Amino acid sequence: MSEAKVMPGQAMPGGQIGRSLPRVEARAKVTGRAEYIHNLRLPGMLWAKIARSTVPHGCIRGIDTSAAKAMSGVHSVVIGEDILTVIPDPYFGPAFHDQPILALGKVRFAGEPVAVVLAEDPKIAEAAAQEISVDYEELPAVYDEIEAMTSTAYVHDELKPAGMFADLKHLAGKRDTNIALGYHLRRGDMDTAFAEADHVFEHTFRTPQQMHTPLEPHCAIADATSAGVTVHSSTQTPSSVRVEIARLLGLPENRVRVRTAFLGGGFGAKVYVKMEALAVALSLLARRPVKVALTMEEQFFTISKHGSTFRIKSAVTKDGRITARTCEVIYNGGAYADIGPRVAQKSGFSAAGPYDIANVAIDSYETYTNRPTAGALRGFGMPQLVWAYESHTDLIARALGLDPVEFRRKNLLRDGQPQATGTVLKDTATGAVLDRVCERIGWGRAFDRGSGTTRRGRGIAIGLKASIAPTTSVATIAVAADGSATLYCGTVDMGQGSTTALAQIAAEALGIDAEAVRVVAPDTDVTPYDMGTLGSRSTFHMGNAVRAAADEVKGKLAAMAAETGVPAGTNLPIAEIFRRKYGMQAGTIVGSGSFVPDYVSPDHATGLTPNATPYWMTGGSGAEVEVDTETGQVRVLRLVNVADAGVAINPRMVETQLTGAAVMQLGFTLSEEMVFTDGQLRNPNFADYKIPGIRDMPDRLDGETVAARQESGPYGAKGVGETGTFGVSPAIANAIHDAVGVRITELPITAEAVYRALRQAAGDKLPEE
Amino acid sequence: MSAAPRPIHFTLNGATAECMVAPHETLVDVLRDRFALYGPRESCGQGLCGCCTILVDGAAVSGCLYLAAFADSAGIITVEGLADGDALHPVQEAFIEAGAFQCGFCTPGFILMTTRLLDAHPEPSDDQIRHYLSGNLCRCGTYPQIIEAVRLAAKKLKPG
Numbered sequence: 001m002s003e004a005k006v007m008p009g010q011a012m013p014g015g016q017i018g019r020s021l022p023r024v025e026a027r028a029k030v031t032g033r034a035e036y037i038h039n040l041r042l043p044g045m046l047w048a049k050i051a052r053s054t055v056p057h058g059c060i061r062g063i064d065t066s067a068a069k070a071m072s073g074v075h076s077v078v079i080g081e082d083i084l085t086v087i088p089d090p091y092f093g094p095a096f097h098d099q100p101i102l103a104l105g106k107v108r109f110a111g112e113p114v115a116v117v118l119a120e121d122p123k124i125a126e127a128a129a130q131e132i133s134v135d136y137e138e139l140p141a142v143y144d145e146i147e148a149m150t151s152t153a154y155v156h157d158e159l160k161p162a163g164m165f166a167d168l169k170h171l172a173g174k175r176d177t178n179i180a181l182g183y184h185l186r187r188g189d190m191d192t193a194f195a196e197a198d199h200v201f202e203h204t205f206r207t208p209q210q211m212h213t214p215l216e217p218h219c220a221i222a223d224a225t226s227a228g229v230t231v232h233s234s235t236q237t238p239s240s241v242r243v244e245i246a247r248l249l250g251l252p253e254n255r256v257r258v259r260t261a262f263l264g265g266g267f268g269a270k271v272y273v274k275m276e277a278l279a280v281a282l283s284l285l286a287r288r289p290v291k292v293a294l295t296m297e298e299q300f301f302t303i304s305k306h307g308s309t310f311r312i313k314s315a316v317t318k319d320g321r322i323t324a325r326t327c328e329v330i331y332n333g334g335a336y337a338d339i340g341p342r343v344a345q346k347s348g349f350s351a352a353g354p355y356d357i358a359n360v361a362i363d364s365y366e367t368y369t370n371r372p373t374a375g376a377l378r379g380f381g382m383p384q385l386v387w388a389y390e391s392h393t394d395l396i397a398r399a400l401g402l403d404p405v406e407f408r409r410k411n412l413l414r415d416g417q418p419q420a421t422g423t424v425l426k427d428t429a430t431g432a433v434l435d436r437v438c439e440r441i442g443w444g445r446a447f448d449r450g451s452g453t454t455r456r457g458r459g460i461a462i463g464l465k466a467s468i469a470p471t472t473s474v475a476t477i478a479v480a481a482d483g484s485a486t487l488y489c490g491t492v493d494m495g496q497g498s499t500t501a502l503a504q505i506a507a508e509a510l511g512i513d514a515e516a517v518r519v520v521a522p523d524t525d526v527t528p529y530d531m532g533t534l535g536s537r538s539t540f541h542m543g544n545a546v547r548a549a550a551d552e553v554k555g556k557l558a559a560m561a562a563e564t565g566v567p568a569g570t571n572l573p574i575a576e577i578f579r580r581k582y583g584m585q586a587g588t589i590v591g592s593g594s595f596v597p598d599y600v601s602p603d604h605a606t607g608l609t610p611n612a613t614p615y616w617m618t619g620g621s622g623a624e625v626e627v628d629t630e631t632g633q634v635r636v637l638r639l640v641n642v643a644d645a646g647v648a649i650n651p652r653m654v655e656t657q658l659t660g661a662a663v664m665q666l667g668f669t670l671s672e673e674m675v676f677t678d679g680q681l682r683n684p685n686f687a688d689y690k691i692p693g694i695r696d697m698p699d700r701l702d703g704e705t706v707a708a709r710q711e712s713g714p715y716g717a718k719g720v721g722e723t724g725t726f727g728v729s730p731a732i733a734n735a736i737h738d739a740v741g742v743r744i745t746e747l748p749i750t751a752e753a754v755y756r757a758l759r760q761a762a763g764d765k766l767p768e769e
Numbered sequence: 770m771s772a773a774p775r776p777i778h779f780t781l782n783g784a785t786a787e788c789m790v791a792p793h794e795t796l797v798d799v800l801r802d803r804f805a806l807y808g809p810r811e812s813c814g815q816g817l818c819g820c821c822t823i824l825v826d827g828a829a830v831s832g833c834l835y836l837a838a839f840a841d842s843a844g845i846i847t848v849e850g851l852a853d854g855d856a857l858h859p860v861q862e863a864f865i866e867a868g869a870f871q872c873g874f875c876t877p878g879f880i881l882m883t884t885r886l887l888d889a890h891p892e893p894s895d896d897q898i899r900h901y902l903s904g905n906l907c908r909c910g911t912y913p914q915i916i917e918a919v920r921l922a923a924k925k926l927k928p929g
Contacts, residue, residue, distance in 0.1 A: 022865050029873030030861040030880060032808020032848040038874075039807040123793070215812040215820055215874040215908050264812075264874030265908050296813045495872030495909045652868050656914055660871060663910025686817040686906070694902045694912045701913050 016508035017715045020652035023500045024519065025262065025493070035261035035521075037234045038216045042223060042289040046075055048282050049125035050292075051115040051132040052301060053107035056143070056370040056679025057153070058136035060105055060114070067131040068117055073124040077132065078116045078285055080104040086284040087248050087277075094240065094272040095168060096180065096337035097160045099373070101277045107136065108155050108335035109370050110680050111301030113278065118286055122293075141370040141679055145309055145332035148178040148367040155335055155368035167601050168341060180333060180366040181341035183348035185607030187420055188359030193324030197315030201396045205388035206746040208673040209307040209332060211300050211684075212377055213691055214494075216264020218302055219293035222279035228255035229280055234263050236270040236492050237532030238522045244273045245280055259523035263494035267664070268376035269303050270494070271534045272339060300684035304674060305377035306343060307332040310351075310388035315359075320402050322411045324359035327351040329385065331374070333366045338375035340366045346466055346535075347381030349602075349612050352420045353389040354430050354464035355411040360420045362607065370679050379465065379722040380535055383665060383729065386463035387747065390730030394459065395743065404734065405443055405460060408434060413464070421602060423466075423612040427718075429644040432706040433620045434462050437727075440640040440702065441622030450739070453629045456637070459734025462620035463726030466613035467719065468535035470599035474528035475545040476592045477506060477553050481585045483574035485510055485553075487546065490522045490530030491538045496721050497653040498538050504649050505543045505714050509550030528592065536719025539649060540615060541595050543714030548593025556589045597712075615710050615718045619643040621662070621727030625735040632755025634670065634736060636698040643723040644708045647716030651705075654720055658703025661724025667692040669729040673748050777841040781806075782850025790837040797821040797832030799840075800847060808848035808877040819905030822878035823847055829885050831904075848877035851884070860884050863922035864915075871909035879905050883919050887926055893919065 012018070028034035051068075065077040080102040083090045090101040103114045115132050119125035140153040148155075158175045161168040168181065194200060220233040228251065235241050238258040246256045263270060275292040282290040294302060308331050315324035329351055333340035348364030377383075397407035414431050418424050437460050438444070450456040476488040487506045493499040499519045507514040520527060530542060557574065564580035566572055578587050597614030624638040641658045648654040671690040675682045683689045703724060709716040729747060737743050742757035759766050774789040781804065788803045800806040800823070809832045812820040816831035823832040824846040825839075851858035860883045863869070870876040879902065886893055886901035893901070898919050907915065 020868075022868065023870075025873070026865040026870075027857070029870055029876050030848075030857065030864050031852055032806070032877040034873050036807075036810075036874065038810060039801075213908055215818060215872070215906070216810075217812065263872060264810075265872045267908070296815075296818075495870075497871070656868055656871060656911060659913050660910035663912060664908070666910075685815060686813040687815055691906060691908060692910065692912075693906055694899050694915070697899075697912050697916075 012508050012715055014508040014511050016504045016514050017647065017649055018651060019504060019514065020650055021500055021504060021514055023497055024503055025499060036216055036264050037219050037221065037232050037261055038264060040221055040232055041291065042221060045221065045289040045291055046118040046120060046286055047122035047125050048116045048118055048290050048292045049122065049129040050113045050298065051129040053103065053110055053112040053114050055107060055136045055138050056110045057139040057141035058107055059139065060103060060107065061135040061137055063115055064133045065115060068128040071124065071128045071131065073119050073121055074128045075118040075120065076286060078118065078282060082285060083281045087281050090248065090281065091160065092244055092248060092273050092277050093162060093337055094164060094339050095162055095341040097162050098156055099336040101281050109372050111372055112335065116282060118282060118290065142178065143369050143371055143676060143679055145307065145330045145367045145369060148369045149330060149365065151178060154178060155370060178368040180337050180368055181344050183345040183364040183607060185348065185360060185362035185420060187608065190324055190326065190359050190361050193359040194315045197323060198318040199316045199400065200313065201316065201392065201399065202313040203392050203395060203745065205310045205391055207308045207384045207387060208747060209371060209374060210305040210668050210672045211674060211689065212267040212269035212303065213296065213299065214265030214267060214269050217294040217296055217299050218270060218275050219291065220275040220279040221289055221291040222276065222283040223289040224280055224283040228257065230257045231276050231280060232259055233276050234270055235260050235276065236263065236266045236494060236534055237272055238492065238524050239490050239529045240272055240532050241276050242524045245276060248277055257525045260492055261521055263492055266494035267378045268534060269299065271376055271532055274302060296686065297684045300674065300681060301372045303338065303375045304334065304372050306340065306374040306381065306384065308384040310385060312388055312392045314392065314396060316396055316400065320400055320407050320410055322355055322357050325352045325357050327362045329364040331366050331381065332369050332371065334369055334371040334373040336373040338373050340374055343376060343381040346468060347385055349421050349466045350419065350464050351385050354413045354462055354618060356413045356417050357420065362420065371676065372681065376534060378661065378664065379725045380468065382463060382465045382722065383668065383725045386461060386726045387729040390461035390727065391733050391745065394734040394737065405438055408462065421612040422608040422610055425616060427708065427710045428616040428618050429706050429708040430462065430464065430618050432708065433618050433642050433644055436642045436706050437462065437620040437622045437640060440642065441624060441638065450626060454626055455629060455739040456624065456626050457735045457737065457739025458624045459731045459738055460620060460622045461727035461730035461734060463618065465617045465722065465726065467540065467615050467617065468537055469597055469613050471531035471537060471541060472594060472596040473530045473541040473545040474592065474594040475542060475549045476528055476590060477549040479553055479574065479589045481575060481578040481582065481587050484516060485512065486518045486520060488520045488527045489542055489546065490527045491542045492522050492533040494533065496657060497650060498533065501539055501649045501653065502542060502546055505546050506550055508715060509547050510553065536617060536721040536723065538719065540713050540718050543717060544595040545593045547714050548595060549591045552591030552593060553589055556591060560589065614712060617719060617723045619723035619726045621731040623731040623735040625732060625739055627736055627739045627754060629740060629758055632751040632758060634749060634751065634754060636666065636732060638700045639698045639728065640702045641724045643705050643720055645705045645720040645723065646708055646710035646713050646718035648705055649715065649717050654705060655703045657720050658724040659701050662701060662703065662728055663692050665725040665728035666696065669732050669747060669749060671748050777838060779840050779842060780844040782846055792838055794837045795833055796823055796835045796837045796840055799837040800832065806847050806849050810874065819878040819882065820875050822881045822905065824881055829882055848880055851880065859925035860922040863918045863925055867914050867918035867921050869911055869914040869918035871911050875905060875907045879915055883922060886919065887923055891926065892923055
């Protein structure tokens with residue numbers, strides 16, 4: 001069923017790289033004893049339950065909390081104005097300071113937190129929250145991203161960039177707009193290229209708003225005292241949460257402690273402040289520890305994946321060279337910016353795809369709408385874009401009568417060529433990935449195309465993504481007097497296996513076994529700064545920092561050996577060197593390392609930069625599908641994900657990330673959609689929002705890597721967590737087209753969508769939905 | 770909240786246990802609150818994800834929907850009851866060897882359901898595996914490796 005084909009890479013002398021070591025926490029996870037913040041409760045703790053807005057856009061005329069307060073067992077009820085007494089400026093967000101901890105004066109989506117009940121029994125808090133009634137004066141609302149571009153229903157009065165990102169500063173104070181950010185790229189001469197084109201193709205593709213649904217829902221426990229604040233959170237970004245909480249409270253960073261444990265999934269849902277600021281404010285008010293633990297349903301109102309509309313237009317010569325491409329991407333960001341502006345900008349860099357195109361124009365917009373907020377989800381916008389440009393690519397090839405793979409090969413961007421931003425592709429195996437996808441799916445070979453009402457087809461797709469730059473990672477390694485090593489770093493293990501992979505990197509650098517390295521869970525009191533576990537950045541960034549820390553440790557050990565008269569190159573055990581220095585088993589050697597890659601911010605006018613990213617991620621997918629032409633039902637028979645992961649530190653875990661990403665993207669492709677009526681979400685639960693189960697698995701699913709090496713990465717490695725999401729959706733749409741000749745341009749590809757397309761192609765009229 | 774709690778007696782992972790439960794309390798909450806067993810955990814709250822899977826008299830139930838009061842005089846097994854001291858259950862070993870989990874949040878549920886499957890079908894077909902595990906969701910998408918783990922566990926449990 002699953003065939004491990006991840007390249008081991010070049011063997012390293014320590015033997016720790018390319019080792020498929022089981023997860024260091026494996027035993028804890030199979031016995032149910034692994035720590036999750038979900039399980040944590042503190043003495044004296046109160047539970048918080050949130051009352052949420054029932055209207056998508058409105059002014060709050062009044063909040064009646066009397067019935068809730070009167071309920072037996074209720075500690076207190078808190079509204080936005082109460083928050084002001086402990087946090088005078090309670091607006092947060094990584095890109096814009098636009099989100100209030102609890103609604104103040106206004107609500108901007110149905111489901112926004114308006115009030116909180118605190119109680120010792122969460123069931124009482126939940127029941128009391130139902131008793132809160134709010135009087136709203138409803139305001140005109142905007143839900144669609146295209147309408148948001150021109151609507152006069154403004155979600156925010158003015159833009160409030162956070163200042164963390166220098167390239168957003170110019171947006172400060174901008175009024176009368178729902179466009180939070182526009183990224184614009186201009187390269188070459190578009191007018192001439194389109195005027196001289198033999199063919200021009202233009203298509204529009206859409207994706208719906210979708211949700212991460214980590215099985216461990218968001219939770220945060222805050223314990224605030226006059227000495228400072230401790231936050232236990234299911235966060236992917238402890239350091240960034242600390243910075244933001246410290247800012248909100250006006251405290252130095254060292255008075256704010258943010259710690260986490262293993263995460264029951266993250267996928268981007270748990271980056272930056274989510275429930276932490278609310279938990280801190282409530283703890284300050286109650287003077288007790290407070291736990292905010294969301295239900296699965298509430299997660300849908302907390303963060304989501306952007307819906308999007310992508311208009312793409314290409315100029316093509318008659319022999320199949322793409323000479324120009326225009327990309328207009330509009331992301332539906334929901335009510336608050338979260339990290340959406342970064343999604344719009346970073347994905348904008350490579351919206352034109354992994355192709356060598358001389359003339360490119362890209363406009364990528366983050367819009368505000370009256371929907372739940374959208375942020376990062378496993379790919380930072382890239383799966384939405386690859387869906388569009390790889391569907392478009394297939395349509396062009398078909399229209400020109402060219403083989404879709406040959407058409408791609410002819411235009412493929414290869415190592416050494418400048419990408420649309422002007423940044424030269426380096427250590428990026430686009431060609432090898434495309435070739436291997438074709439091999440694995442059997443492209444060009446005859447296969448059973450089905451008959452009667454069951455038809456089969458094949459499709460492929462390939463994507464390219466920039467990493468998130470510029471971002472910093474710092475690591476510390478301590479070696480104890482017995483020679484054992486402990487790694488302190490802020491990378492959060494949410495299932496991707498970072499604890500194990502970073503232990504392997506540290507072990508290789510120190511010349512010991514990975515099993516001998518202890519990795520301390522992120523805790524800002526002890527683990528140094530790391531920007532966050534997101535954007536497939538940890539293996540590369542933290543891996544490089546860990547290596548640097550190990551180098552410092554080795555240097556100090558060598559100095560200590562020299563100082564104690566031990567000849568260089570000795571094989572004397574480390575413990576013996578300590579004993580010589582301190583006369584007994586005593587002492588510690590600490591080494592630290594930090595890593596921040598080079599980056600050049602894109603030119604504001606042209607969007608161009610010579611250094612958009614420290615490394616590129618490229619991945620491709622091949623799919624074989626079976627379509628039932630009577631019902632529109634699509635069954636994915638085979639799915640293969642191929643990636644350039646550089647050198648795989650732990651091949652087994654890389655393979656699992658690739659197949660896991662394929663499964664997740666299968667859900668986003670075939671079933672998942674947040675459905676709204678008048679701004680009200682109709683399906684925030686697993687009964688109505690279907691994520692893939694074991695019965696949805698293709699008959700065969702494979703993940704593998706190509707031989708590659710990222711020279712600037714730790715032992716040649718680069719990130720891979722997102723790469724497996726890129727090609728899945730378009731590969732399936734292209735396979736459906738191959739099977740039955742219809743083109744689906746909007747996700748999810750439901751049986752109904754395929755059925756309607758088939759009937760339309762046959763000239764039948766069907767009633768509207 | 771409303772009606773008075775009453776005592777229940779049951780066997781928990783092989784040992785006798787008792788506690789007071791209110792009529793509305795679910796089995797997963799009671800096991801976590803009163804017995805500090807965190808292997809079963811509530812996620813979807815609708816009995817659809819399997820994270821709260823608990824064995825009650827040998828049958829797998831969704832602990833988030835199963836009222837604790839019904840557990841009176843039953844035999845309860847959670848994932849914590851599978852290992853024998855430091856010796857893992859063969860299904861647990863198989864999940865480690867096959868790399869059949871990532872974040873691990875759904876893992877106790879999958880492991881318990883796999884023990885049910887292999888009790889009923891020591892040499893399960895592909896369809897039986899998918900049937901038994903269709904009520905457990907893994908958002909990390911580790912299904913291929915889980916299927917591998919089930920097959921490996923079946924081999925380990927085979928007599929002789």
